[in-house]
Amino acid sequence: MSSRKPLLQTKGLGIQFGGLKAVDEFNFSIDNNQLFGLIGPNGAGKTTIFNLLTGVYTPTSGQILLDGKTINHSSPTQITQMGVARTFQNIRLFKDMTVLDNVKVGLHHSHQYSLLASILHTPSYFKGEMAMDEEARSLLRVFDLEKFANVKACNLPYGKQRQLEIARALATSPRLLLLDEPAAGMNPTETAELMETIKVVREKFSVAILLIEHDMKLVMGICEKICVLNFGTVLAFGTPDEIKNNPDVIAAYLGNDA
Amino acid sequence: MDFINQVINGLSTGSMYALVAIGYTIVYGIGKMINFAHGEIIMASAYFAYVGMSFLHLPALVAVILSIILTALLGVLTEKVAYKPLRGKGSLEVLITAIGVSYLLQNVFYMIFTSSGRTFPQIMPKGAINIGGLSITYITIITLIVSFVATGILLFFINKTRLGKAMRAVSEDQGAAQLMGINVSTTISLAFAIGSGLGALAGVIYGAKFSIINPYIGQMLGIKAFIAAVLGGIGSIPGAMVGGLLMGVAESLTIAYISSDFSDAVVFGILILVLLIKPAGIFGSNVREKV
Numbered sequence: 001m002s003s004r005k006p007l008l009q010t011k012g013l014g015i016q017f018g019g020l021k022a023v024d025e026f027n028f029s030i031d032n033n034q035l036f037g038l039i040g041p042n043g044a045g046k047t048t049i050f051n052l053l054t055g056v057y058t059p060t061s062g063q064i065l066l067d068g069k070t071i072n073h074s075s076p077t078q079i080t081q082m083g084v085a086r087t088f089q090n091i092r093l094f095k096d097m098t099v100l101d102n103v104k105v106g107l108h109h110s111h112q113y114s115l116l117a118s119i120l121h122t123p124s125y126f127k128g129e130m131a132m133d134e135e136a137r138s139l140l141r142v143f144d145l146e147k148f149a150n151v152k153a154c155n156l157p158y159g160k161q162r163q164l165e166i167a168r169a170l171a172t173s174p175r176l177l178l179l180d181e182p183a184a185g186m187n188p189t190e191t192a193e194l195m196e197t198i199k200v201v202r203e204k205f206s207v208a209i210l211l212i213e214h215d216m217k218l219v220m221g222i223c224e225k226i227c228v229l230n231f232g233t234v235l236a237f238g239t240p241d242e243i244k245n246n247p248d249v250i251a252a253y254l255g256n257d258a
Numbered sequence: 259m260d261f262i263n264q265v266i267n268g269l270s271t272g273s274m275y276a277l278v279a280i281g282y283t284i285v286y287g288i289g290k291m292i293n294f295a296h297g298e299i300i301m302a303s304a305y306f307a308y309v310g311m312s313f314l315h316l317p318a319l320v321a322v323i324l325s326i327i328l329t330a331l332l333g334v335l336t337e338k339v340a341y342k343p344l345r346g347k348g349s350l351e352v353l354i355t356a357i358g359v360s361y362l363l364q365n366v367f368y369m370i371f372t373s374s375g376r377t378f379p380q381i382m383p384k385g386a387i388n389i390g391g392l393s394i395t396y397i398t399i400i401t402l403i404v405s406f407v408a409t410g411i412l413l414f415f416i417n418k419t420r421l422g423k424a425m426r427a428v429s430e431d432q433g434a435a436q437l438m439g440i441n442v443s444t445t446i447s448l449a450f451a452i453g454s455g456l457g458a459l460a461g462v463i464y465g466a467k468f469s470i471i472n473p474y475i476g477q478m479l480g481i482k483a484f485i486a487a488v489l490g491g492i493g494s495i496p497g498a499m500v501g502g503l504l505m506g507v508a509e510s511l512t513i514a515y516i517s518s519d520f521s522d523a524v525v526f527g528i529l530i531l532v533l534l535i536k537p538a539g540i541f542g543s544n545v546r547e548k549v
Contacts, residue, residue: 054437080439092434094427105427108420109439128420172439 005068007032007208008053008084008176013062014232015052022048023232026062030176035202036210037219037240040229041252046212047089049229050178053210054086055079066176081109085174087165089181089212095154099145099164102153103136106171111135136171142204143167143197159190163197170205177207183215191215195222220244228252259391264514265507270398272506273405274467277460278483279490279498280409281453287429287493288449291349294356295336297480298363299454303329303461304378304471305367311379318381326458333454334447342443360476367473375472378465401463408459409499412452416495425449429493478522482509485529491542500540504528 006029013026023045030036038046051057053064055076063070071079085106094102111132117125140146143163148156156164162182169177182198183191195218202209213219219226220240228236228243230252236243243249278300285293293299306328310321340359344352386395416422427435428445436442464479465471482505490501505525512524532539 056433056437076433076436077439077441080437086437088434092431094430094434096430097423097426101423101426104420105423105435105440106438108424108427111420125419129418132420168438 006030006065007034007067008210009065009068010053011063011065013049013052013059013064015048015057016060021232023052025233026229027234028227028237030208030210032175032208033202033206034208035198035222035224036208037223037226038210038212038229039214039216039219039226039243040235044229045232046229047180048232050086050180050212053079053178054084080172080174083173083175084178085169085172085176086178087162087169087180087182089184091161091165093153093161093165093168095152097153098150099140099153099156100133100136100149102164102168103139103171104132106168107132107135110173139167139171142200159186159193162186162194166197166201170201170207174207177201177205177209179209179211179213181212181214183213183218191218194218198222260514263392263394264510266392266394266398268507268510269503270401270506271467271510272486272503273402273499274460274463274502275479275483275486275505276499276502277405277408277456277463278479279487279502280412280495281457282484282487283490283492283495283498284425284449284453286487288425289337289341289446291341291352292356292484292492293336293341293450293453294353294480294484295340295359295363296453296457297476297478297483298360298367299329299333299336299476300457300461300464300479301367301471301473301476302332302363303454303458304465304475305371305376306458307462307465308376308378308471311381312376318379322381322458322462325462326455329458329461330451330455333450333457337447337450342446360480364473364476371473373472373474375470378469378471380466380469381462382466397463397467401467404459404463408456409495412456413495415452421445421448482525485525485532487539489528489532489539491539494539494541497539497541 009029010026014024015022026049038049040046048057052059055074055078059072064072066082066084071082094105111128137146137149140149145160145164145167148160153161153164166179166182183194186194198209199222201207211219211223223240226238226240226243227234228249235252236246236249278296281296282292285291303325306325307321310316310324311318316324336359340355341352344355382400383396386393416425424435424440424445425448427438427440428442432442464475483502486501486505487498489504490497490499505528508524508528509521512521
């Protein structure tokens with residue numbers, strides 16, 4: 001067990017914007033199929049870490065290792081193709097495209113047929129499009145979104161948009177899925193549904209999930225390991241129970257006098 | 259009858275504008291920039307076809323296809339050399355560079371071919387068919403058919419194919435598209451290739467229609483097509499098509515019933531009106547300003 005290489009690992013990861021160390025000495029690792037929570041007060045650097053892991057930002061120090069290989073200087077496109085997908089804190093669907101097309105965009109890399117094939121309408125074009133269609137629909141089915149397949153993404157109810165974003169991320173066939181505040185703006189019923197969805201996704205697609213979330217019920221309820229971040233550095237690390245009783249964490253969230 | 263004839267002529271010129279306008283709109287939609295050198299790219303395409311036919315004595319169809327390919331490559335080349343290094347910089351830098359590229363191309367063709375007009379070989383049959391008092395030239399008919407077929411293929415490509423979806427995704431949200439595994443650079447190059455390739459069709463049509471080409475034909479054509487793209491709503495392909503056709507008809511009717519001296523004034527008048535009344539254009543999406 002312990003000799004196995006972690007799926008993703010960071011060593012002394014940091015990024016500095018001018019004089020501000022947004023993330024500093026961030027060490028963590030996540031194994032295949034693990035469910036990992038990343039929490040911390042606003043501005044602690046959680047989303048910055050997501051941006052580092054997905055190649056949107058280039059680290060100014062430290063290393064990011066995927067399967068033991070450094071990906072510090074890989075582009076977001078390359079990192080996605082290597083199996084890391086994400087959703088966004090503020091939903092970033094392709095709003096003017098249909099629900100089905102949003103998922104198909106995620107399938108972009110896995111189904112290729114040539115430009116010439118699409119112009120000439122060769123059988124490989126039809127086969128490619130059919131296969132994409134089928135795969136996209138089966139993904140939508142998992143999230144009970146198939147009935148909305150031809151609806152424009154912007155016309156979906158809020159909770160469904162969040163789910164579509166997860167479906168779209170899964171379409172890139174990731175091994176690691178990064179969810180940035182998936183429960184933001186959801187009511188308690190929707191959040192409960194989301195918890196179920198996350199569990200199902202993890203089992204069905206056998207992905208590791210790294211989750212940023214403010215909803216403690218959700219984080220404590222499903223994560224196996226939790227990392228608490230404060231001012232860009234790791235404050236605490238452990239199981240939900242350990243975190244709940246950690247005095248440093250309580251101080252960071254409620255202030256020292258609490 | 260004369261009125262209908264004028265409208266049909268206008269539609270024909272307009273569909274040529276539309277082909278150019280689509281180039282502006284695609285590049286704007288995906289690269290978020292106005293390629294002011296687009297007119298010169300089209301001028302180049304006319305010369306490519308001209309050289310192919312008059313110097314290399316290629317059959318017309320081969321010369322046209324060759325011109326489309328070369329023009330597409332020229333479009334991609336300008337993007338790689340001039341615009342790509344500026345990605346992420348302000349739009350003013352890109353705008354000035356585009357104007358620079360446009361003068362560069364003009365002068366290169368001026369150096370090679372001088373400013374004197376070259377006679378473009380006749381590639382479309384002269385003459386006209388008469389239907390119930392309407393006299394429609396073959397060029398008009400061919401222009402209309404070519405533009406509509408080309409636009410139809412383009413719309414199919416954008417809406418129904420994998421690369422088309424990637425293009426739409428990049429045009430909506432570059433960052434998110436990258437994180438879907440889409441290569442944004444390739445997609446932008448593709449947009450330039452398609453825009454320039456369609457422009458090459460317009461360049462050849464221009465040559466066939468007016469018989470004479472010189473290094474400056476791209477200027478007015480480019481500006482008029484740009485206005486057509488703005489009129490239709492920049493970023494929208496059906497918008498560019500409709501904008502181009504409206505411009506062509508407006509121009510043709512002005513020439514026929516008011517005066518040919520006024521045709522350009524009407525065209526630019528349209529631009530001012532659009533910007534005053536509906537800046538987003540006919541098909542343009544309203545950009546909500548955050549207050």
